[in-house]
Amino acid sequence: MQHALSEASLPRGFRFAATACGLKKTGALDLAIIASDVPASAAAVFTQNLVVAAPVTISKQHLHASKGRMRAAIVNAGNANCATGAAGHLAAQRTVAETARRLACTPNEIIVCSTGVIGVPMAVEKILRALPKLTSNRRPSARSFAELSLAICTTDTRPKTAAAAFKMSGKRIHMVGCAKGAGMIHPNLATTLAFVVTDANIAPALLQKTLRDVAGRTFNSISVDGDSSTNDTLAVFANGAAAAPAIRPNTAAHRAFSAALEEVCQSLALQIVADGEGAQRVIEIEVRGATTEAAAKKIAETIATSPLVKTAFAGGDPNWGRVFAAAGRSGVHFDPAKVEITMAGVPVLRKGQPLDFNERAASNRLLADHVAIVLHLHAGAASARYWTCDLTAEYVRINASYRT
Amino acid sequence: MQHALSEASLPRGFRFAATACGLKKTGALDLAIIASDVPASAAAVFTQNLVVAAPVTISKQHLHASKGRMRAAIVNAGNANCATGAAGHLAAQRTVAETARRLACTPNEIIVCSTGVIGVPMAVEKILRALPKLTSNRRPSARSFAELSLAICTTDTRPKTAAAAFKMSGKRIHMVGCAKGAGMIHPNLATTLAFVVTDANIAPALLQKTLRDVAGRTFNSISVDGDSSTNDTLAVFANGAAAAPAIRPNTAAHRAFSAALEEVCQSLALQIVADGEGAQRVIEIEVRGATTEAAAKKIAETIATSPLVKTAFAGGDPNWGRVFAAAGRSGVHFDPAKVEITMAGVPVLRKGQPLDFNERAASNRLLADHVAIVLHLHAGAASARYWTCDLTAEYVRINASYRT
Numbered sequence: 185m186q187h188a189l190s191e192a193s194l195p196r197g198f199r200f201a202a203t204a205c206g207l208k209k210t211g212a213l214d215l216a217i218i219a220s221d222v223p224a225s226a227a228a229v230f231t232q233n234l235v236v237a238a239p240v241t242i243s244k245q246h247l248h249a250s251k252g253r254m255r256a257a258i259v260n261a262g263n264a265n266c267a268t269g270a271a272g273h274l275a276a277q278r279t280v281a282e283t284a285r286r287l288a289c290t291p292n293e294i295i296v297c298s299t300g301v302i303g304v305p306m307a308v309e310k311i312l313r314a315l316p317k318l319t320s321n322r323r324p325s326a327r328s329f330a331e332l333s334l335a336i337c338t339t340d341t342r343p344k345t346a347a348a349a350f351k352m353s354g355k356r357i358h359m360v361g362c363a364k365g366a367g368m369i370h371p372n373l374a375t376t377l378a379f380v381v382t383d384a385n386i387a388p389a390l391l392q393k394t395l396r397d398v399a400g401r402t403f404n405s406i407s408v409d410g411d412s413s414t415n416d417t418l419a420v421f422a423n424g425a426a427a428a429p430a431i432r433p434n435t436a437a438h439r440a441f442s443a444a445l446e447e448v449c450q451s452l453a454l455q456i457v458a459d460g461e462g463a464q465r466v467i468e469i470e471v472r473g474a475t476t477e478a479a480a481k482k483i484a485e486t487i488a489t490s491p492l493v494k495t496a497f498a499g500g501d502p503n504w505g506r507v508f509a510a511a512g513r514s515g516v517h518f519d520p521a522k523v524e525i526t527m528a529g530v531p532v533l534r535k536g537q538p539l540d541f542n543e544r545a546a547s548n549r550l551l552a553d554h555v556a557i558v559l560h561l562h563a564g565a566a567s568a569r570y571w572t573c574d575l576t577a578e579y580v581r582i583n584a585s586y587r588t
Numbered sequence: 589m590q591h592a593l594s595e596a597s598l599p600r601g602f603r604f605a606a607t608a609c610g611l612k613k614t615g616a617l618d619l620a621i622i623a624s625d626v627p628a629s630a631a632a633v634f635t636q637n638l639v640v641a642a643p644v645t646i647s648k649q650h651l652h653a654s655k656g657r658m659r660a661a662i663v664n665a666g667n668a669n670c671a672t673g674a675a676g677h678l679a680a681q682r683t684v685a686e687t688a689r690r691l692a693c694t695p696n697e698i699i700v701c702s703t704g705v706i707g708v709p710m711a712v713e714k715i716l717r718a719l720p721k722l723t724s725n726r727r728p729s730a731r732s733f734a735e736l737s738l739a740i741c742t743t744d745t746r747p748k749t750a751a752a753a754f755k756m757s758g759k760r761i762h763m764v765g766c767a768k769g770a771g772m773i774h775p776n777l778a779t780t781l782a783f784v785v786t787d788a789n790i791a792p793a794l795l796q797k798t799l800r801d802v803a804g805r806t807f808n809s810i811s812v813d814g815d816s817s818t819n820d821t822l823a824v825f826a827n828g829a830a831a832a833p834a835i836r837p838n839t840a841a842h843r844a845f846s847a848a849l850e851e852v853c854q855s856l857a858l859q860i861v862a863d864g865e866g867a868q869r870v871i872e873i874e875v876r877g878a879t880t881e882a883a884a885k886k887i888a889e890t891i892a893t894s895p896l897v898k899t900a901f902a903g904g905d906p907n908w909g910r911v912f913a914a915a916g917r918s919g920v921h922f923d924p925a926k927v928e929i930t931m932a933g934v935p936v937l938r939k940g941q942p943l944d945f946n947e948r949a950a951s952n953r954l955l956a957d958h959v960a961i962v963l964h965l966h967a968g969a970a971s972a973r974y975w976t977c978d979l980t981a982e983y984v985r986i987n988a989s990y991r992t
Binding site: 581 | 636640673706818908981988
């Protein structure tokens with residue numbers, strides 16, 4: 185699913201850089217910057233967790249104070265700067281202040297993100313020492329974007345990038361994104377960070393609304409293990425450098441922009457699931473025939489987060505009983521006697537009754553990289569999709585290992 | 589935790605029997621009866637799952653129609669009789685009718701329970717053939733109770749029984765219970781069945797109310813993997829054979845009865861958790877200082893069902909960050925800056941700030957059979973406990989294996 189990004193797919197007017205400042209013990213890239221040459225419209229969605237890291241608190245304040253006109257995101261991996269108290273808050277503020285000084289902008293124009301170990305004091309001097317070179321090295325190149333996508337990784341086995349483009353008033357609008365996924369080694373947490381940049385021209389309020397809609401169908405419709413982290417952040421910058429007219433709500437241009445954003449976000453979200461710890465395959469749960477989209481999503485989410493369902497998929501087991509039972513405990517009312525279930529294209533249940541099927545053939549289909557399960561309620565016209573990965577012994581091995 | 593039941597601990601006026609009718613392919617005990625010599629007060633709580641097996645539907649109807657005066661429970665393992673359509677419903681009705689005929693009572697006086705594979709037609713002839721001998725073999729003996737506790741097992745590695753007693757008006761009141769726990773091999777589900785019998789004298793309505801309260805703090809406060817089954821049933825029979833006066837609400841006798849029922853139910857519930865698939869240890873999550881008991885329970889439940897928390901405990905990892913973060917996404921509001929966490933007696937977080945502690949010593953304590961985690965919110969006076977087990981690679985191995 186990963187797009188090999190070419191120079192031509194990059195939006196104009198953005199520069200990227202990454203460096204190894206020493207937060208990752210391995211000496212790998214661990215500090216990165218994304219900066220627009222001019223103030224850009226910015227929008228973001230953050231973790232819903234009540235326990236949040238200092239960078240999330242500060243980024244929310246800045247997004248609000250700047251009225252969604254921002255310049256850059258400064259991101260580190262290797263330390264989540266969470267549960268680090270007043271010192272951690274100060275560390276994030278000093279990182280922002282120095283970045284702003286180097287970019288000749290105000291602190292309010294900066295988003296700051298951290299991912300990694302929690303509860304460990306932030307060695308902010310390492311970041312401050314690295315910032316001058318990092319900011320001066322930023323480049324509008326595919327290579328620097330690739331370095332950024334690597335620097336934000338923690339236990340990801342591969343970087344995650346995506347791109348989309350569309351035309352508007354004769355101008356080509358570019359959009360690229362990168363993300364890091366669920367990964368934790370004691371006492372880390374599964375943090376999702378994702379950044380999307382585009383040279384579209386769109387007002388902050390419309391960008392925020394569009395992002396929220398898209399996030400609901402993409403990043404908020406995936407689960408690796410049902411845990412949400414203290415640092416999750418998805419931020420979008422739109423700097424208008426393509427020189428196209430401003431995108432107005434409910435126009436063809438807005439639909440094209442939304443579709444491009446959804447394409448990028450869905451690709452990144454599915455890459456995160458596919459790279460879930462120990463994951464062998466992506467499971468797509470689609471619930472159809474519900475009375476509302478929210479009801480469909482609730483059922484799909486309950487199935488997607490069931491350990492029994494997820495372990496069955498690790499073994500390619502066409503275990504429709506677990507799917508049916510998970511739907512039944514979702515809290516959404518439906519008539520079990522009307523339910524139809526198809527697994528990897530094989531009908532296994534109709535009108536609530538088991539069907540005869542070739543279990544060996546079905547099991548073989550369930551061992552594919554991407555497996556679709558469809559549950560039809562026959563109660564209405566609404567539907568929703570949710571993506572997860574299988575739960576394997578490798579997941580347990582990764583997460584049970586004590587820090588060595 | 590398992591009690592070796594003696595003859596003296598059995599309540600008077602109950603007889604038990606078990607046989608191998610052929611539903612378990614191994615030839616093990618798979619059909620059992622619990623019968624009171626006289627009509628007993630009966631109460632039960634059932635699965636909240638929308639997808640329910642035929643026996644659950646029928647038992648609910650009978651409990652209602654008999655106004656809580658019942659004679660017996662007939663139970664099979666090896667086939668859950670779920671998603672088996674009209675034929676499955678008829679199979680359960682025929683089982684009940686024949687049991688009632690043998691006991692010379694009405695079908696409404698019988699509870700019927702099944703556990704095992706779902707979606708497979710019920711071979712009811714096997715049950716009907718075995719019923720005459722089963723009913724005539726029932727005995728008021730500790731041995732027959734032990735056989736009952738074995739017959740209801742599926743993938744449990746050991747039977748689960750518990751007993752309690754108290755005195756009232758000079759009479760000794762006896763109570764014993766047995767349960768089966770979470771176990772599934774394709775396409776089974778984790779079904780909990782539990783039965784408690786007592787010779788106390790208590791009206792059906794008060795028994796039902798007491799059972800509901802106790803179940804909330806015991807069977808409804810445990811989780812092996814967050815999945816609830818289509819067949820879960822907890823039933824209590826009280827036949828008054830101890831010849832003590834009727835128990836009235838809010839008296840010392842009622843408190844003694846509630847305490848005995850809670851002791852039996854908590855013991856059975858913890859035995860189920862301890863025998864959770866692949867489990868190495870019981871994790872007790874206690875949330876203190878909440879504004880309400882419901883809020884405390886919601887946080888405790890969210891922590892107890894977090895795969896990240898459960899895998900950390902598999903490795904004896906003092907990973908307080910995962911506990912803190914799970915609490916944060918529970919949906920209950922609290923101030924993270926006031927939170928205090930203690931793991932296996934080791935304080936690890938105070939006022940939302942990490943404490944220095946000896947990680948090796950803490951890890952050793954976390955490898956015990958029963959580990960207690962206390963999270964104090966400092967927001968109020970309410971508390972709740974929730975029990976779960978660790979999530980191990982063995983759990984995945986058991987549940988991912990395709991039917992052979």
